[in-house]
Amino acid sequence: MRTQVGIIGAGPAGLLLSHLLHLRGIDSVVLETRTREQIESTIRAGVLEQGTMDLLTEAGVGARMKAEGALHHGFELAFEGKRRRIDLTGLTGHSITVYAQHEVIKDLVAARVAADGALRFGVTDTSLHGIDTDKPSIRYRHEGEECELQCDFVIGCDGSQGVSRASIPQALRKDYERVYPFGWFGILCEGPPSSDELVYARHERGFALVSTRSANVQRMYFQCDPKDSVDNWSDDRIWAELHARVDSHDGQHVVDGKIFQKNIVGMRSFVSATMQHGRLFLAGDAAHIVPPTGAKGMNLAVADVRVLTNALNAFYVENRTDLLDSYSQTALKRIWRAEHFSYWMTSMMHRIDGASPFEQQLQVAELEYVTTSRAAATAMAENYVGVAAV
Numbered sequence: 001m002r003t004q005v006g007i008i009g010a011g012p013a014g015l016l017l018s019h020l021l022h023l024r025g026i027d028s029v030v031l032e033t034r035t036r037e038q039i040e041s042t043i044r045a046g047v048l049e050q051g052t053m054d055l056l057t058e059a060g061v062g063a064r065m066k067a068e069g070a071l072h073h074g075f076e077l078a079f080e081g082k083r084r085r086i087d088l089t090g091l092t093g094h095s096i097t098v099y100a101q102h103e104v105i106k107d108l109v110a111a112r113v114a115a116d117g118a119l120r121f122g123v124t125d126t127s128l129h130g131i132d133t134d135k136p137s138i139r140y141r142h143e144g145e146e147c148e149l150q151c152d153f154v155i156g157c158d159g160s161q162g163v164s165r166a167s168i169p170q171a172l173r174k175d176y177e178r179v180y181p182f183g184w185f186g187i188l189c190e191g192p193p194s195s196d197e198l199v200y201a202r203h204e205r206g207f208a209l210v211s212t213r214s215a216n217v218q219r220m221y222f223q224c225d226p227k228d229s230v231d232n233w234s235d236d237r238i239w240a241e242l243h244a245r246v247d248s249h250d251g252q253h254v255v256d257g258k259i260f261q262k263n264i265v266g267m268r269s270f271v272s273a274t275m276q277h278g279r280l281f282l283a284g285d286a287a288h289i290v291p292p293t294g295a296k297g298m299n300l301a302v303a304d305v306r307v308l309t310n311a312l313n314a315f316y317v318e319n320r321t322d323l324l325d326s327y328s329q330t331a332l333k334r335i336w337r338a339e340h341f342s343y344w345m346t347s348m349m350h351r352i353d354g355a356s357p358f359e360q361q362l363q364v365a366e367l368e369y370v371t372t373s374r375a376a377a378t379a380m381a382e383n384y385v386g387v388a389a390v
């Protein structure tokens with residue numbers, strides 16, 4: 001079987017790339033190890049930058065996001081018993097939309113299926129061949145058969161555990177990594193929102209975040225030991241912890257609901273540079289990971305796809321290779337900006353075991369500054385909405 005662009009992974013990066021290429025008349029096949037049900041139900045983050053919304057709209061998959069997502073013009077930072085608002089729209093002219101990643105996935109899968117796009121689920125034993133030639137191929141097993149997909153380009157959108165990144169020789173690649181000694185305990189619950197806007201809270205017991213999914217489904221998180229197990233956390237214990245960390249801030253009150261999902265995520269910052277080798281290009285989590293604090297993960301994946309779509313289009317339409325050659329360099333500028341922002345926000349908001357009283361006061365001083373100085377608040381806001389200069 002032959003296609004122009006072989007895409008490994010049906011996350012936001014792989015699906016969006018496939019659909020944008022289709023709209024430009026470029027053929028692709030998407031291979032995914034999981035089932036459609038699995039990718040459509042995996043719970044991830046839910047904040048979309050303006051640029052992400054724009055690209056989804058351009059791809060023709062923005063209707064449900066616009067109808068069901070919630071536009072937020074600011075968020076709150078809670079610390080030292082206070083609540084201070086970051087006025088995203090007032091400071092930057094931009095806002096964000098809260099809309100779950102798996103809803104984006106559902107919209108993209110529906111668009112690919114409606115366009116008769118080639119999408120293979122349940123693929124195993126994927127391997128890449130000839131990526132340093134101009135005839136690369138992907139071998140895999142699907143429904144009991146050995147298959148080979150010949151293509152012009154292979155795009156690795158298969159996340160941090162996928163086969164793609166490992167196909168770039170280690171000697172040509174440098175990995176940058178920071179692992180944080182804490183994780184996030186996430187819950188989904190049925191109930192009304194606790195707040196009109198997201199609340200990021202710094203508390204001596206640890207960080208907490210009040211987010212939302214809809215008028216009757218809420219998303220909340222609290223800092224935990226990454227090795228802890230959800231089985232150790234009864235609903236009562238979870239609510240007690242959220243109340244302790246959030247309610248101490250000036251009139252804020254977490255509204256209890258019926259918890260129907262619990263998970264623990266580890267926190268890591270990671271960048272692979274380069275993001276390309278021969279005819280292989282990496283996008284999204286395959287190349288970089290951010291801790292969830294700045295809500296940048298999916299937005300970075302979408303930003304990679306924007307650069308890659310333009311580069312592939314220039315190749316097929318104008319026979320140009322310059323944009324492909326500079327893909328990694330172009331994408332990495334935005335990636336490193338987001339790496340710094342999410343690391344900075346994580347470091348400012350979390351309880352760090354072993355931190356001295358001096359270091360704790362520095363966190364507070366930084367929070368005071370970003371919530372008092374218009375210049376500092378603007379720097380935070382433009383990073384959050386995704387328009388910081390790179």
Ligand code: PHB
Pocket residue numbers: 044045046047198209211212219292293294295
């Ligand atoms: C979420 O709603 O899942 C969410 C929101 C903001 C973050 C991270 C996650 O920074």
